[in-house]
Amino acid sequence: MKEKLYIIIVGCGRLGSAMGNHLSLKGHSIVMIDLKSDAFHKLNTEFSGFKMEGDATEFSVLQQAKIEKADILMSLTDDDNINIMVAQIAQKFFGIKKVIARIVDPLKQTIYADLGLDTISPTLITQDFLQTWITKG
């Protein structure tokens, strides 16, 4: 893997901003995209990437973010369907190899994982953790 990666993060909520702060500090080039510019307040002062206000389901917004150069795209908004759409556009239209969609609904997560999309479900991760935690006694 390259030392310095070009990473697009869609959704600057609690998860997105935390990932943005972390990866920027690691020296990667980050572009954060969110519908509302207010959301970027969650990024700390050391964040050195770009902030783009816009709807990532629009082609022109992704093109402005220079998606064709991206090594990674993570779609982490709180809307499953936006994440699914953005991740698939990145994968199928721009050929981005490493793409992930955050999907809260576990059933939808399973369906899209079967369709060949990398997904992360906060619900399933929490469930796994709790199940392990309970058996720890």
Added chain:
Amino acid sequence: MEIIIIGDDRLSYYLGKTFLAKGHRLNIINRNAEHCSYLAKNLKATIINGDGSDPDILYQAGAHTADVIVAATPYDQDNLVICQLSKSYFEIPQSLAMVNDPDNIVVFEKFGFKTISPTFIVGEIIDQLASFDSITHLLPIGEGKVNITEIKLTSGCPILGKQLKDINLPEQALISCIFRKDDALIPRGLTTLELNDRILVITKPEIQSDVLRIFSAD
């Protein structure tokens, strides 16, 4: 046939009425509880209140047995997910998506879904009406691959008095009908075009502007 409609309030009502009139069985999913009770009172259909992109709600609406699904919410991401769940998970044979942002049409087509984009259609019509006064009606059909245009021939129009065979029309265009006074004529090569004729032209969209130029009086 069994049809599921997921859509915004007015659209699902009018679409629903049309499908019911044709004798289809109908299930409607709508997010708005108030509108659901209105639909339930006014349509002989099963109404489900909820998020139509939720697989559980789709199942409740009979997605596992439906023949056709129409995804017509105001959000393209929801319509895309509805179509994908319908095809891959519920295996509904036919799905139609309303695409709000015309730029997204290519996305839906890439995933193999039929689309209709009201924004695109209305935009095209307004654009054409604004630029050519003599054009009174425009209709894109076949997923926008063909346009039907009605053009009124006004004075100054360069092809008045000419026979059809002498008009240099591009290959991808056809004058299919002439409305003259109260009559409709199916034209042949020897038919002559007259003032105030309204002609119905079928064209491919890419040459439409060339065709319009032939008939416009400028």
